[in-house]
Amino acid sequence: MSKNKGLKYINGRLHCDGAAVADIADKYGTPCYIYSKETLLDRLKKLRKAFAEHDPLICFSVKSLSNLSILKLLAEQGCGFDIVSGGELYRVLKAGGDPAKTVFAGVGKTAGEIEFALRHKVFMFNVESKSEMRLIERVAKENGRRADVAIRINPDVDARTHEKTTTGKKENKFGIGFAEAFDLAVETEKMTSVNLRGLHIHLGSPIYKAEPYLAGVKRLAEFKEKLREKEIKIDTINLGGGYCASYTGEKVLPPKKYAETVGPELNKLKSRLVLEPGRYIAAPSGVLLAKVIYRKENSEGKRFVVIDAAMNDQLRPALYGAFHRIWPAESPKGMPEIIRPADEKYDDFTTEKVDIVGPVCESCDCMAKDRPIPHTQEGELIAIFDTGAYGFTMSSNYNGRPKAAEVLVVNCTPVLVSRRETYRDLIAHEELAAESKPL
Numbered sequence: 001m002s003k004n005k006g007l008k009y010i011n012g013r014l015h016c017d018g019a020a021v022a023d024i025a026d027k028y029g030t031p032c033y034i035y036s037k038e039t040l041l042d043r044l045k046k047l048r049k050a051f052a053e054h055d056p057l058i059c060f061s062v063k064s065l066s067n068l069s070i071l072k073l074l075a076e077q078g079c080g081f082d083i084v085s086g087g088e089l090y091r092v093l094k095a096g097g098d099p100a101k102t103v104f105a106g107v108g109k110t111a112g113e114i115e116f117a118l119r120h121k122v123f124m125f126n127v128e129s130k131s132e133m134r135l136i137e138r139v140a141k142e143n144g145r146r147a148d149v150a151i152r153i154n155p156d157v158d159a160r161t162h163e164k165t166t167t168g169k170k171e172n173k174f175g176i177g178f179a180e181a182f183d184l185a186v187e188t189e190k191m192t193s194v195n196l197r198g199l200h201i202h203l204g205s206p207i208y209k210a211e212p213y214l215a216g217v218k219r220l221a222e223f224k225e226k227l228r229e230k231e232i233k234i235d236t237i238n239l240g241g242g243y244c245a246s247y248t249g250e251k252v253l254p255p256k257k258y259a260e261t262v263g264p265e266l267n268k269l270k271s272r273l274v275l276e277p278g279r280y281i282a283a284p285s286g287v288l289l290a291k292v293i294y295r296k297e298n299s300e301g302k303r304f305v306v307i308d309a310a311m312n313d314q315l316r317p318a319l320y321g322a323f324h325r326i327w328p329a330e331s332p333k334g335m336p337e338i339i340r341p342a343d344e345k346y347d348d349f350t351t352e353k354v355d356i357v358g359p360v361c362e363s364c365d366c367m368a369k370d371r372p373i374p375h376t377q378e379g380e381l382i383a384i385f386d387t388g389a390y391g392f393t394m395s396s397n398y399n400g401r402p403k404a405a406e407v408l409v410v411n412c413t414p415v416l417v418s419r420r421e422t423y424r425d426l427i428a429h430e431e432l433a434a435e436s437k438p439l
Contacts (some may be wrong), residue, residue, distance in 0.1 A: 005038040007287055007385065009334035014287075014327075014383055018412035021289050021329050025381055028416060030291040031309035031404040033392050035065075037073065037411075039285040040388075044077060047243070047277055050255035054266055054273040057123075059103050061241050061278025062088040064389040065286070067406055069417035071095035074281075080123070082241070082276040086113035093120065103238065103274060105152070105202070107132075114139045118147060124274075126152045126200045126238065128175055130184050133194065140193035149188070150198030150238055151181050155219045175201070178223055185232050196232065198274070199224060202240025206279055208252060210261035213239060217265040224269065237266070238274035245283035247323050247386050249338040255280070279389040286388025288314055288404075289329065292380050293359070303354045305373075307382055310358025311365040312398040314384060314391055318364040326356055326368050329381035345372055356382070360399050392418075397426055 004010060004018050014021045017036045024034055047058060059080040062071065066088065071081070072095040080101030081092045092102055104117050105126040114136055117125070127133045127149050140147045154175030176184060188196045201216045217239070224234050239262070246252045266273060290309035297303045316322035325339040336346040345351060351372035358365040367384060376382060395403050402421030407414045 006036050006042075007039070007284075009331065012330060012332040012334065014329040014331075016287065016414075017409040019409045019414050021287065021383065022381055024407055024409075024414045025289055025291070025329075027414065028405045028407055029420060030289055030381070031307075031313050032289045032420075033387065033404055033406045034287050034289055034414070035067075035070065035388055035406070035408045035417075036285045037408055040070065040073065040281060041077065043281040043284065044074065044079060047255045047275070047280065050259040051273065051275065053259070053263065056273040056275050057101060059101065059274060059276050060281060061276050062091060063393060064278030065282040065391075066091055066393050067408075067417050068095045069408055069415070070282075071097060073408075080274075082278070083122075086110075086116045089113075089117055089120065089122070099123070103150075103200075103276065105200075105276070109135075111135060111139050114147075115143060118143055118145045123148065124198055124236065124238075125149045126198075127184075128152045130176075130180070130187070133184060133188055133191075137191045137194045146193050146195055148195050148197050150200040150236060151176060151184060151188075151196070152200040152202070153178065153181055153220065153223065155201055155203075155216045178219070181223070182226065185227055186230060189230075189232055197234065198236030198238055198271075199234055200238035200240065200274075202242065202276065204242055206244035207242040208244045210253060210258045213258060213262050214265065217262050217269070221265060221269055224271075235271055236274060237269055237271040238276065241276040241278050241280070243277055243280040245279050245386060245389070247283075247325065248340050249325060249336070250340075282389035283386045284388065286386070286391060288384040288387040288391060290382050290384065292376050292378050292382060295376075295378055303352060305354045305356050305376060305382070307356060307358060307367070309367070309384065309404070310360040310399070310401065311362060312360055312396045312401050313358070313404050314367065314387060315394040315396075316390055317367050318362070319394075324367070324387060325385040326371060326373060327383055327385070328374055328376050329383045331374060343372060349374060351375075360401070397421075400426060402426060 007016050016034050017038050057080050059082040060074050061082045075097040081097050082103050083089050084106035099120040099122045102122045103124050104122050107128045136147050152175040199220050203212050244252045290307040294306040311318040323341050327335040353370050353372050356368040405420040406418035408417045
């Protein structure tokens with residue numbers, strides 16, 4: 001990327017790919033999600049380059065950022081997709097994505113979703129239970145099709161991520177333990193409408209070290225050898241996603257290090273490699289822009305900055321206690337390179353400690369607690385960084401709040417890719433139901 005691409009301060013004003021975010025707010029209002037096309041493509045390029053030796057099928061995780069324009073952008077780069085519902089498959093198809101490069105994950109696929117995916121010939125189902133495998137066999141047989149599948153293994157590897165985002169430990173709902181997976185593989189070999197081709201793991205997110213992936217790959221290798229002894233052939237290994245993104249500005253493990261760590265074991269497996277990144281590509285591409293509505297201070301001297309973005313726009317802080325850098329969109333000295341949760345002050349910046357909160361009627365509607373930031377006035381803009389992943393996709397209409405607009409900056413030009421919802425949008429479905437069947 002050129003030096004002015006991505007999200008950065010230029011002459012004291014935050015820009016996205018060369019476009020001032022304040023100008024975007026003037027045109028499209030707040031709260032508003034703003035995405036950098038250059039960052040999205042750069043992160044995809046880095047991941048491809050890191051694993052190039054293994055010629056991976058990179059399947060972007062639609063659950064992390066599902067806007068049609070962004071899915072289309074990635075599809076045009078030859079990217080595949082990781083989906084967890086029929087609705088996400090529908091989005092991929094509408095965006096021009098290739099179902100033959102799409103893997104269908106998730107613990108609760110319905111018969112209707114399976115039939116929909118079979119009809120569009122998705123690349124592979126990641127199967128998470130015996131019941132699911134048997135349902136795929138039945139639906140495929142009824143529709144005269146044959147489904148390619150991978151068994152999602154729960155390797156009981158602690159990736160040391162947040163307890164609510166770990167997915168590869170034995171107490172998690174995801175995947176199948178090795179003993180049960182072996183029995184299922186033997187059973188699947190006898191099925192006529194299912195073709196067992198792959199093994200899949202996903203350990204959680206974000207994962208800041210490569211060692212959990214190495215442990216997972218080694219266990220897959222051992223399991224693949226055990227299956228080979230039963231003449232069950234596996235030609236695809238799916239390592240899932242979870243590759244870390246920095247939420248503090250600190251340097252984190254680059255994709256190259258993940259690839260170097262697991263590379264020797266992958267070479268031994270001699271299988272097609274599938275990756276399912278979401279956060280790594282999407283998170284740093286996005287910023288949630290909000291406006292300060294009110295300032296208030298209580299009798300104890302506690303200061304609150306009330307913004308027009310809330311937990312319904314950005315759920316992660318309320319749901320996980322997630323940390324995001326937050327800073328005024330206009331700041332003469334820019335922003336500290338690194339902002340950590342425990343920071344009390346920053347050299348060269350005059351700050352005050354505040355709670356940054358939204359309008360939703362929940363005490364957990366708090367983007368940051370006791371956070372040092374420069375003094376902001378009512379009407380000024382605040383940027384919440386690294387919100388490209390699991391931002392808009394987790395948003396809701398709680399408290400009767402319309403969903404925010406989404407803007408993609410393309411060649412320095414902001415493009416509206418999802419309009420702001422209206423009050424009319426909030427009740428459209430309910431009105432239709434009432435009109436079709438009067439109360």
